[in-house]
Amino acid sequence: MAIHYVCRHCGTAVGSLKQPVVSSRQLGIHALTEDERIEMVQYDSEGNVTIKTICEDCEESLQRNPDFHEYDYFIH
Secondary structure (H helix, E strand, O other), X not given: OEEEEEEOOXXXXXXXXXXXXXXXXXXXXXXXXXXXXXXXXXXOOOOOEEEEEOOHHHXXXXXXXXXHHHOOOOOO
């Protein structure tokens, strides 16, 4: 099982973990609402997990341009 973190805005791979077993508490997923889990966490047929996050570049862009929060994707 692999856990992949991908930026939800630009699609950049942020990082990956290869763990045989990881709990939702260890990943912080337990703190998400059901709607947030549906939007941010995806499972594939091989048991891998993709978690949408925000990369440093997009976070910086959001801090400089708060109106970008209105968009799902933006170019930086």
